[in-house]
Amino acid sequence: MKNAISVLFLISCLLITNGNAESWTGADEKAEEAIKQISPDYEPWFSPVWEPPSGEIESLLFSLQSAIGAFAVGYFVGKSRANKHASNN
Amino acid sequence: MHIMEGFLPPLWATFWFAVSLPAMAYGAVRAKKLINENPRNRALLAVAGGFIFVLSSLKIPSPVTGSCSHPTGTGISTMLFGPSVTAFLSAIVLLYQALLLAHGGITTLGANTASMGFIGPLAGWIVYRGLKDRVSMRMLAFVVAVVADWFTYVVTSIQLALAFPGVSFIKSALTFMGIFALTQIPVAVVEGIFAALLISYIVQTSEDRLTRG
Numbered sequence: 001m002k003n004a005i006s007v008l009f010l011i012s013c014l015l016i017t018n019g020n021a022e023s024w025t026g027a028d029e030k031a032e033e034a035i036k037q038i039s040p041d042y043e044p045w046f047s048p049v050w051e052p053p054s055g056e057i058e059s060l061l062f063s064l065q066s067a068i069g070a071f072a073v074g075y076f077v078g079k080s081r082a083n084k085h086a087s088n089n
Numbered sequence: 090m091h092i093m094e095g096f097l098p099p100l101w102a103t104f105w106f107a108v109s110l111p112a113m114a115y116g117a118v119r120a121k122k123l124i125n126e127n128p129r130n131r132a133l134l135a136v137a138g139g140f141i142f143v144l145s146s147l148k149i150p151s152p153v154t155g156s157c158s159h160p161t162g163t164g165i166s167t168m169l170f171g172p173s174v175t176a177f178l179s180a181i182v183l184l185y186q187a188l189l190l191a192h193g194g195i196t197t198l199g200a201n202t203a204s205m206g207f208i209g210p211l212a213g214w215i216v217y218r219g220l221k222d223r224v225s226m227r228m229l230a231f232v233v234a235v236v237a238d239w240f241t242y243v244v245t246s247i248q249l250a251l252a253f254p255g256v257s258f259i260k261s262a263l264t265f266m267g268i269f270a271l272t273q274i275p276v277a278v279v280e281g282i283f284a285a286l287l288i289s290y291i292v293q294t295s296e297d298r299l300t301r302g
Contacts, residue, residue: 004286008147011279024150027158027272028091028192031249034264035096038255044095048191061189062146065182069142069162076132076139077290 090161090245090269091186091201094194101252106199109176112207116177123170136291137166138178140284145182145205149279151272158272160280161241164234165287167210168217179206204244213237226292227285234284238277242269 035042052058097105123130144162151158166175180202186192193201213233220229246265255261 004283007282007286008279011149011282024155024157026148027151027154027156027268028093030154030156030268031265032093032096034268035249035253038253038261038264042098042253044093045099046095046194046196048094048187048194050188051191052189058190065146065185065190066143069139069144069146072135072139073143073287076135077287080129080132081290 090158090204090242090273091183091193092197092245092248094187094191095196096194097197097200097248097252099196101248102196102199104199105197105203105248109180109199109202109207112173112176113180113202116173116175119170120174120177123174133169133291134174134178136287137169137175138181140165140287141175141178141182142185144280144283145186149276151275153274154268154272156268156272158242158269158276160276160283161205161209161238162280163205163210163237163241164213164230164280164284165291167213167237168230168233168288169291172207172210172214175210176202176206179210200248201245204248205241208244209237209239209241212240226288230288231281231285235277235281238280239270239273242273245269 052061120134123134141162144160146159148157148159150156161179163175163179166178180198183193183198183201183205187194187198213236216236217229217233220232224232243266246269247262249265250258250262253261
């Protein structure tokens with residue numbers, strides 16, 4: 001996975017430095033703007049039940065999501081490799 | 090690709106639930122059956138779900154449009170288990186993001202599961218079936234992941250264009266594809282690289298599964 005991390009890091013650097021001067025907002029926000037242009041009268045009929053109180057907390061919860069996923073991948077791939085190794089001996 | 094809370098009119102929100110709920114339910118039943126069949130499948134399901142969790146939390150900048158978007162991470166699950174189990178696993182992630190991150194939403198959960206969990210992976214799965222014995226496992230993982238990821242965003246664009254056709258559906262679809270599908274091209278390639286790197290770790294434990302298809 002070390003390879004994977006360095007690949008992602010390199011790609012991100014490449015993408016950011018090569019990019020144009022736009023603001024790197026989410027594509028989701030751009031879609032929201034497009035909806036407002038196409039249907040200016042549309043009112044969202046439901047709003048999120050809970051929103052992270054700040055950007056910091058939002059990034060915490062995003063990191064938590066990655067951590068949960070990375071734990072599952074790491075634990076089970078590691079475990080199956082260890083099992084295989086043990087059964088070979 | 091998350092359609093935000095309340096941003097699909099009730100009729101379309103319901104329609105997409107009708108599409109994705111059966112897939113999700115069937116996927117949940119199949120996942121349970123797979124675990125009963127062979128306990129090792131529990132580990133594979135966790136890895137496939139974990140990959141979706143990690144990848145869909147990474148917002149990656151895309152130089153094509155100068156905005157950020159996240160991969161879907163559904164390629165591994167699609168290869169190992171097919172689209173219905175992927176719909177079930179994706180729904181878990183989408184629910185997490187809807188409830189804790191205000192990313193996506195409860196009313197749009199059906200539409201987001203349909204694109205990310207079912208129709209995108211279905212496209213990837215068709216490619217998987219077609220290429221299965223013709224290319225290397227890594228190449229296969231790369232292509233399946235790229236297709237499932239990118240097609241997800243095409244579906245999102247179509248979903249939004251159906252709900253907001255404006256003057257013409259085609260024009261609207263092109264607008265949304267200009268935002269989503271274009272941004273997604275490099276992001277999908279990054280996901281493909283990750284899937285290719287991970288598959289060789291997984292494949293030793295699941296060779297019998299993959300050859301059985």
